Amino acid sequence: MSQVAVLLTASLVFYLLPNWEHAYIIVSSVLVNFFIARWLLRLPQGTGRWLLTVGVTFNLGVIGYYKYAFFGTQVLNGLLDTQLSFSQHVLPVGISFYTFQQIAFLVDTFRYRNTAYRLKDYALFVTFFPQLIAGPIVHHSQVMPQIEAIHKKPFNWSLFNIGLVWLVVGVFKKIILADNFAKIANPVFNHADKGFALSLADSWSGSLGYTLQLYFDFSAYSEMAIGLAFMFGVKLPLNFFSPYKAPSIVEFWRRWHITLSTFLRDYLYIALGGNRKGKLLKYVNLFITMLLGGLWHGAGWGFIIWGALHGLYLIINHFFRFLGVTRAMPKAVSVAITFFAVVCAWVFFRAVSIEGAFNVLSGMFALSGTEPNKFAQLYHWVFIAIGLFVVFALPNVSQLLNYQGPETADEQISARWSAIQVSRISALLIGLSIGLAIMFMPEPTVFIYFNF
Template sequence: MLFSSEFFVLVFLPTVWLGYQSMLRMAWPRAAAAWLVISSLVFYSWFEPLHLLLLLGMIVGNYGAGLVLARLPQGRRRLLLTLAIGADLGILAYYKYANFLIANLNALSPLELGFQTIVLPIGISFFTFQLVAWLVDAHKGAARDYGFLDFCLFVCFFPQLIAGPIVHHAEMIPQFRQLASRRPGAADIAGGLILFTIGLFKKIVIADHVAPIADSVFAAAETGASLDPLSAWCGTLAFTVQIYFDFSAYSDMALGMGLLFGIRLPINFASPYKAVSIIDFWRRWHITLSRFLRDYVYIPLGGNRRGPSRRHVNLLATMLIGGLWHGAAWTFVAWGALHGLYLVVNHAWQVRRDRLGLPAGCLGPAGPWLARSLTFFCVAAAWVFFRAESFGGAAAILAGLAGATAGAPTANATVGAGELVLLLAILAGTWFLPNAPEIAAAFRPALEPVPEKPVARLVRRLVEAPTAVPLVAGVATSSALVLVLAYQGFNIDRMQAFIYFQF
């Protein structure tokens, strides 16, 4: 059930919200929580009803394991923790990596194992990581004795269930326990609708519009077609734009829907193409995944506590896991390895710069833009491996980017200067315009404080007017409905699932 679909916008979301508001008005906070759980389970089962049994089984199993871990003596917890995490990761491995493993075994040995017919449960990578964090914290004694209803809502709250953010129990369950005092007010509703509408615009007007450009170029590369530099750059920049606006759209819509229910989610996306280094990029892109990998992979491996060489190994290992988390293909592993190498170089440069006594702004006023440009081109080059279906396809794109091939692309991949100008104009918006949480900062849209930019202060002044909140809410709602109806009516063939649904 896509957030950008007519059914979701016109039927599902209004129905769930009205039911939730009605129960809170009648002072039934537990009933409101149960309503959200039931609605979230319906939302999840829409794609494949049988996967609902898997989700429920993992919820019950991990909740029980967490309670037992919290009560066991410290010395007896490790075995149960290992078994519980092993079960979670085993389920994830079966659904996501079984055929990948079979393909590699067949390629490396005389075995001829048959492939399994497996439908990947959507969102399994996201809620599996949430459950692993819960188990680890229960083992440490850092997870409280939560009620089952609140735990269910923590795992399956539908705004973030399918593609994040990867929320932490300590930041979400206390909110679910206080629903009676968190009844969304007019400002929450207005802010939520603004964020949802901005996300909807990003998805259906920008991300889905540029997707065919990327699809045609990368499809041509997979056939072995020779790509000229213009086509290669257009295809690469098109996917760079597509994944940015696709993922930021989901993140904005998740924040907005959380706000509609009086729940604040963590920010997961903070203008990553404004990053001035790869370290900065991973503080802005998929922030909650970076947080999980840092807290539950990088630090347990030793972090930076055992010298620079071990830190570099830990960074590479962490990013390899992050790449494999995204997909069961060696191209994702290469993408993770490339970012791991970027991070190693970035950290090594910082150490060298400090030893030489060079200030952070040693390149003068142009320094931040030079750093931003270099970071962007490194990120865009890595996206080639993320998007390509094979190393041959990635090599064809990279050769075209470098101007190392001759000839023209196939007819299906024909692009021109107009597409390049459009893509550069859209990218300029990512570099110079505020992001959605910054625009809606006056509404406190997330768990973290959001700095108010000039546009946010303007929004605040508008909101402080007596009739502004209903007006803003009405305009945002009307805009969302017009966007959905117009786009779905005239461009239904371009509607695509969110990219991160496949992870």
């Protein structure tokens, strides 16, 4: 059995064991998209738009049925005073990621006729277990050549060792940092969602706790995905690059969920017209893109408001750039303003209800009167301070390894690793990280982006 076949089998087992009832969804999605792409490849260049439309409609129909139909029914009932009913389905794991991945694949097939891959290679591209459940949204041009070359390359023990360390760092971030920040944020948001007002200290501890929880949760998954892929000789694109250090919202979206931002830019914003038709339409296109980006994260008003806020942030950012305001602002001030705006938007992303989000924001802006503190403890603030220090003062793993994505040469990564490692200290830190992760492992939890 070839290495591709082994990895494909392992990926399917990984996905299907806990999600066997959704097996037909991902299998049919892979087969339908593959054969539509093959059909397009047989048509003359520039023809077959109707077939592309069929493929994109199929993908959007599947994700719409499972992810948005229930929410859409609720909205229609509220607007039209109807009594439509629709059962809420359990969301198939990873559907948002492999759907967007395959839409990009079909669009590129139509545009460039450059996707003549074998079925097993394509199936592994979609189902590769390190990135399947929560991204990154991998582009075929980045990964397919690596998959096709797997059987030609000898096993690289250096990459395996580096990937293992990267994986351990991700596990540590998830269990020791992200899951413990959740313990600070959850009581605050649960209280707010029940309709209770919050004090200034409680609101800020909850919002900063969630801001750091989401940061370390997504950073952990991104690093675990890259580390696992490294261990099998595949280099995934960067999906997370210290986004809270960004001096602007534009830069934030170049660092946060990088592959989603790239997809939205290349396949939605540019398709809408981008910046080719004047500044007004550019701002409209930005807003629509971010609004749909918010809806991609989940079927709920909180996600829509979060996307709308980031759309407004981007419009303001571009307008200030046009006026030259941002050039005169010190970088530290720009970073602080950007971070504050991001924290405020995360409140809508996290809160279960809109009322809960406004309760948290009211407390943050001291609009809730003199509510007594119920949740914020001194050790919470110490832990938040440590988290902020890690976020703003320390380099990330990709910076330490000078890793820039699939284009980074194996030799460059190995040489960089050899230059920075000190064997005994490295072994001690890795062992300590594993020990702490096991010691403090809470009840089973999932990554936040696993739910999207």
